[in-house]
Amino acid sequence: MAAPKGKKMFSAEKYLDTGGVVVGAIILSIVVLFLIIQEVREILFYKRNNWNxxxxxxxxxxxxxxxxxxxxxxxxxxxxxxxxxxxxxxxxGVLLTACVAIILSK
Incomplete structure (x- = not known):
């Protein structure tokens, strides 16, 4: 959905017109954050248990x-x-990086 000729798009509108890449980036961000938190919790658990x-x-x-x-x-x-x-x-993280690169290239 492009802006009509002669009208400027708001700065946020160009990111909303990326065909679902923004939604994908948000979902991937949540997944990566969840996995990082999970990994940190597991490493702390095994560190407390003397790496058993x-x-x-x-x-x-x-x-x-x-x-x-x-x-x-x-x-x-x-x-x-x-x-x-x-x-x-x-x-x-690689997939998230690709999505962010696509979004920022607009």
Whole structure:
């Protein structure tokens, strides 16, 4: 929705006319923030427990190996905290960066 010829768009209007990228950026921001908070809580939990990954923090998401949802296919606590969640933060952060770059290029 462009402004008619001769009329200026308000500064915020150009960002609202981005075809849903703003909504995507907001959702990705919430996801990245949630994952970062979750990772910090897990790291603090395991630091308080002397890095004993045998104890489950019950804070983070349950990650599975492959497509299975069987208990035997759960990723270990150490793998989840050290690799799984940081990888998800990185992946969603890259997508968020792309959305922000698209928004700011308008």
């Amino acid at each position: 990954f045998d104890v489950d923090s019950n804070v983070g998401l349950r990650l599975y190996n492959g497509d299975s949802t069987d208990e035997k296919d759960l990723v270990s606590n150490k793998s989840r905290v050290c690799f799984g969640t940081p990888f998800m933060i990185f992946g969603f």
